[in-house]
Amino acid sequence: MAATSTPSSLTSKLRVHALDGAVVGAAYLGTTPVFALAEGVLAFAGEEPLRVEAHKGVLLSLAADARSILTGGDDGRVVRTRGDGSTEVVFEQKGRWIDQVALGADAVAFSVGKTAHFKPAKGETKTLDVASSVGGLAFAYKGTRLAVAHYGGVTLWFPNAQAKPELLEWKGSHRGVAFSPDMRFVVTTMQEPALHGWRLADGGHMRMSGYPARVKSMAFTAGGKFLVTSGSNEAILWPFASKEGPMGKQPTMLAPRDVRVSCVAAHPKDEVIAVGFEDGMVMMVRISDGAEILVRAPDASPVAAMAWRADGGALCIGTEGGKAGVLVL
Amino acid sequence: MDGRAKPGHDALNDWRAPEEIETMAEAVSEKIPVTVLTGYLGAGKTTLLNRILSEPHGKKFAVVVNEFGEIGIDNDLVVGADEEVFEMNNGCICCTVRGDLIRIIDGLLKRKDGFDGIIVETTGLADPAPVAQTFFVDETVGAKTALDAVVTVADAKWLKDRLKDAPEAKNQIAFADVILLNKTDLVSEEELKDVELRIRAINPFARIHRTQRSDIAIDKVLGQGAFDLDRITAIDPDFLEGGHKHFHDEDMRSVSFTSDLPLDPDKFFPWIQELTQREGPNILRSKGILAFKNDPERFVFQGVHMILDGDHQRPWKDGEPKTSRIVFIGRQLNVPELEKGFRACVA
Structure with missing residues (x-):
């Protein structure tokens, strides 16, 4: 932790937007920041503000790449929204909730209860039933392999191959799931205040615990050197640079406060993270020396979502209280 | 960490x-x-x-x-x-x-x-x-x-x-x-x-x-x-006559104890925590209204298996008997052991 007395501030540069609902997700479509609202709306906060009603109900899940945002709702629909505001219903099952979505290179994935669906751009949709309701979905970077988190572990599924899905077991309920950028590790956030990881080469387990609260937000930093997470009164960074991953190592702790971290976002190019807190404060932190810059002052509503523009030149922030901010560096 | x-x-x-x-x-x-x-x-x-x-x-x-x-x-x-x-x-x-x-x-x-x-x-x-x-x-x-x-x-x-x-x-x-x-x-x-x-x-x-x-x-x-x-007002007195009374239905039963002597919190809390941790699978529900020594307020608690929630509720009223009452509902309850444990909490 660097000896910073008064952190420098960029709060005056933060462009503020008032939204009319709780933010549940954020993403950049090209250079346009987009906020997903709980009530099913995507609010485009570019030069010409735009409201897209993606769902007739609650927006439950979101995944994004540079060209489109994929959302799932309690209206039973999976919707793909593009930069021009056009929408396409990818899937619909009336009366069910779409709990999880994921975007791959040439495919989308989503879950309805215990069933994971894989829908390629060309070809037939495939489904896989797992042990419990799906807690999380993540594509491996090439998009041929899908990690499905559930009670009791993670199932690795190759929808286009004949191979039997591979089960990575660990007791407990697994919710979020992510592959490390180098594809050597799979990590889950659990119902308990802990993470669990597997080394794919040999199935080695990694237990990452000690959090005071459930981890709801995690991201690998540029190059995959660290996994940064929420769940404590500081950002927790587990070292993933070595072959063993974080086993037997202490995490780095940055931006300590007396308020819990609710959301984290890793800069796409530099070893910098954005750390959002339960009181609405956001700080930008340089991993190498822990230097902090204040981005958003606290206002009592938790930071719910953050996203970096693909070039790392801008950061968008949304809160549970329906406030949004965009920082262009 | x-x-x-x-x-x-x-x-x-x-x-x-x-x-x-x-x-x-x-x-x-x-x-x-x-x-x-x-x-x-x-x-x-x-x-x-x-x-x-x-x-x-x-x-x-x-x-x-x-x-x-x-x-x-x-x-x-x-x-x-x-x-x-x-x-x-x-x-x-x-x-x-x-x-x-x-x-x-x-x-x-x-x-x-x-x-x-x-x-x-x-x-x-x-x-x-x-x-x-x-x-x-x-x-x-x-x-x-x-x-x-x-x-x-x-x-x-x-x-x-x-x-x-x-x-x-x-x-x-x-x-x-x-x-x-x-x-x-x-x-x-x-x-x-x-x-x-x-x-x-x-x-x-x-x-x-x-x-x-x-x-x-x-x-x-x-x-x-x-x-x-705040709304734990009473534990049905019909079942608390005579200091200790229990009812049983083969394996599932309820058991209750009362004490007119004040309890020592430094004895009671370790006892109830250890008890519910060890016997949690068998204890479905628990509830209590407690009088601690030198404490002008009623302490109330309730539990579901191992999960306990407790707090001071309100001052004891004038003339209200400062009686501690505790109830367990569960399977295979060891009544003599429970009673011994409870009695040992007296200040």
Whole structure:
């Protein structure tokens, strides 16, 4: 932790937007920041503000790449929204909730209860039933392999191959799931205040615990050197640079406060993270020396979502209280 | 923080400081009340649910029903659940939660139009404990909703048989805060009294209401505050005569003790925590009103298996006997050991 007395501030540069609902997700479509609202709306906060009603109900899940945002709702629909505001219903099952979505290179994935669906751009949709309701979905970077988190572990599924899905077991309920950028590790956030990881080469387990609260937000930093997470009164960074991953190592702790971290976002190019807190404060932190810059002052509503523009030149922030901010560096 | 698991159970250390009472009371009032509706197959759960929903109370409810259960529920907001019971990976076997319910409540809480309460209907074969524990174990769910009461509908004619052959039915009676003894038109007054005694043998603190076709005033089912420490007023004195009395129904029983001598908190807290940690799987519910030495206030607590919640409630009134009372409902309770442990807490 660097000896910073008064952190420098960029709060005056933060462009503020008032939204009319709780933010549940954020993403950049090209250079346009987009906020997903709980009530099913995507609010485009570019030069010409735009409201897209993606769902007739609650927006439950979101995944994004540079060209489109994929959302799932309690209206039973999976919707793909593009930069021009056009929408396409990818899937619909009336009366069910779409709990999880994921975007791959040439495919989308989503879950309805215990069933994971894989829908390629060309070809037939495939489904896989797992042990419990799906807690999380993540594509491996090439998009041929899908990690499905559930009670009791993670199932690795190759929808286009004949191979039997591979089960990575660990007791407990697994919710979020992510592959490390180098594809050597799979990590889950659990119902308990802990993470669990597997080394794919040999199935080695990694237990990452000690959090005071459930981890709801995690991201690998540029190059995959660290996994940064929420769940404590500081950002927790587990070292993933070595072959063993974080086993037997202490995490780095940055931006300590007396308020819990609710959301984290890793800069796409530099070893910098954005750390959002339960009181609405956001700080930008340089991993190498822990230097902090204040981005958003606290206002009592938790930071719910953050996203970096693909070039790392801008950061968008949304809160549970329906406030949004965009920082262009 | 390190890379090794630290088995812990935060809820066990959830005793709150007295100065937090006021903020807690405020927090409770803002939370959405949740009513859990249980009962063996065919007892009349769905009839009760539809009665609650069709009364002209002007309230909006979100209803969570079993995916494959009975249909025909007359409400705008009905969500199907899978009844997924998850063990928490924290070393205590009895600490189970309903994973699907956590997911559903997360989703419901995002609705802009909101609602006044949540009613969770379980299947006839469900154990109420994981549903109840969900509201204490999951932080997000516990922050925005509060368990109001477990309401069990029992068939007056068949309950006696079910208590013999169905452990689920016994759990549902043992766990209940409110019991509707339904279909009373199908049995005689004598049979009713007998079945009520059997219920009392298992559960001394539930409120029992006799009903036909689940016909009951809504305020006897909703807004009970059964898990609200501020509303623990009494533990039925009928069952507390003579300092110690217990009732038993083969394996499931309730046991209660009283003490007119003040207790020592430094003895009581370690005892109750160790006891519920060790015997948690067997102790379904616990409740107590306690008088500590040199303490002008009543201390109240309630527990579900290993999860305990306790607080100072109010000053003892003038002339009110400072009697400590404690009740356990559970299986295979070692009564002499429990009594010895309780007596050893005297200051």
